[in-house]
Amino acid sequence: MAGISFRNVTKRFGKTLAVNNASFDIQPGEFFCFFGPPLSGKSTVLKLILGLETPDEGEILIGGKPVNRVSPADRNVAMVFQNLALFPHMTAGENVRFPLVERKVPEEKIRARVEAVAAKLHISHLLHKPPAQLSGGERQRVAIARALVRDPVAYLMDDPISALDARLREETRVELKRIQRDLGQTLLYVTHDQEEAMSIADRMAIMEEGEIRQIGSPTEIYDTPVSRYVARLLGAPMMNILPAVRGEALEAGDGTISLPLEAVPHGAAHLGVRPEDLKIEPWNDARPGRPATVYEVEPLGGYTVVTVDTGAEKLKALMRGQPDIRLDSAVALSCNPARAHFFNQAGEAVSL
Numbered sequence: 001m002a003g004i005s006f007r008n009v010t011k012r013f014g015k016t017l018a019v020n021n022a023s024f025d026i027q028p029g030e031f032f033c034f035f036g037p038p039l040s041g042k043s044t045v046l047k048l049i050l051g052l053e054t055p056d057e058g059e060i061l062i063g064g065k066p067v068n069r070v071s072p073a074d075r076n077v078a079m080v081f082q083n084l085a086l087f088p089h090m091t092a093g094e095n096v097r098f099p100l101v102e103r104k105v106p107e108e109k110i111r112a113r114v115e116a117v118a119a120k121l122h123i124s125h126l127l128h129k130p131p132a133q134l135s136g137g138e139r140q141r142v143a144i145a146r147a148l149v150r151d152p153v154a155y156l157m158d159d160p161i162s163a164l165d166a167r168l169r170e171e172t173r174v175e176l177k178r179i180q181r182d183l184g185q186t187l188l189y190v191t192h193d194q195e196e197a198m199s200i201a202d203r204m205a206i207m208e209e210g211e212i213r214q215i216g217s218p219t220e221i222y223d224t225p226v227s228r229y230v231a232r233l234l235g236a237p238m239m240n241i242l243p244a245v246r247g248e249a250l251e252a253g254d255g256t257i258s259l260p261l262e263a264v265p266h267g268a269a270h271l272g273v274r275p276e277d278l279k280i281e282p283w284n285d286a287r288p289g290r291p292a293t294v295y296e297v298e299p300l301g302g303y304t305v306v307t308v309d310t311g312a313e314k315l316k317a318l319m320r321g322q323p324d325i326r327l328d329s330a331v332a333l334s335c336n337p338a339r340a341h342f343f344n345q346a347g348e349a350v351s352l
């Protein structure tokens with residue numbers, strides 16, 4: 001396994017800047033996600049690492065060595081294509097050994113490698129069975145073992161589980177993370193599912209229009225996004241963003257939320273409040289400010305999404321359990337200033 005670095009890498013297709021001055025360092029053994037909307041340049045980053053595209057500018061390093069002029073075959077980076085389903089006519093063991101057989105690896109090495117991987121993933125006892133005799137979870141583990149049985153310096157995956165149904169996707173990502181950690185391989189993973197990226201990555205890069213906007217652990221990026229753009233990409237429901245006006249206090253959401261000025265950094269033009277940080281209480285006329293109205297209540301079992309209307313916009317609050325909140329009732333909104341996010345006119349995060 002090896003680390004992978006970009007140093008100011010740019011790749012153009014005609015006039016399109018697919019990757020623009022990208023720099024990052026992926027550590028050996030790291031599970032690293034590239035996350036961003038369609039056409040933001042994620043797949044081009046993988047192709048540049050594989051050597052299927054060459055950068056116009058900048059340098060790519062694998063294991064600390066420049067590889068701009070190294071052929072794809074000699075980079076020893078493996079691409080896993082969108083296929084985590086097993087061949088039904090082969091046993092689990094035949095499935096796992098398939099990528100090695102295909103590459104004409106000597107039989108002795110195949111046997112040793114399959115044994116080692118199977119032992120690490122606790123699937124040795126399943127190898128003689130056909131996929132039809134395995135449980136769903138066992139099948140996924142075997143499929144991941146097949147995907148990761150080779151021993152390249154790093155694996156690349158481009159949305160490998162997007163074709164699976166929602167429940168299987170959730171199970172598979174848990175297994176994949178666990179197995180990647182057990183095998184200790186460097187894994188670069190592209191997804192446009194924010195929940196998947198957050199749940200699976202050790203660290204992630206947020207991409208927009210070919211540029212890397214932020215790199216960090218999912219929690220770091222969620223808690224301290226560098227911009228409104230990044231803040232809205234992570235989290236569901238999305239962060240509430242409200243225009244804010246400085247008076248005696250910071251007034252946001254048409255005067256329904258106010259924060260003391262000492263808690264507000266200079267230049268704050270927008271207030272960002274995550275749904276789980278938006279507090280809703282019954283309105284009482286003794287309070288200063290203005291009430292908002294409960295617009296919709298969505299009970300989802302363990303928690304409830306409440307949409308409130310400030311008059312100017314609709315905000316979402318995520319509340320535990322099934323709170324007693326009546327439709328169309330007047331409510332007071334608030335937010336702990338320590339959990340508030342502030343953005344300037346340009347959309348960059350500002351802090352005290």
Ligand SMILES: Nc1ncnc2c1ncn2[C@@H]1O[C@H](COP(=O)(O)OP(=O)(O)OP(=O)(O)O)[C@@H](O)[C@H]1O
Nearest residue numbers: 013016017018037038039040041042043044045192
């Ligand atoms: N071979 C190519 N020729 C011309 N333009 C390309 C080529 N490959 C990518 N592009 C352009 O480069 C930009 C980045 O594309 P890329 O496929 O890397 O984005 P992506 O984030 O992986 O998108 P998606 O999530 O839809 O797969 C896009 O504008 C795309 O149209």
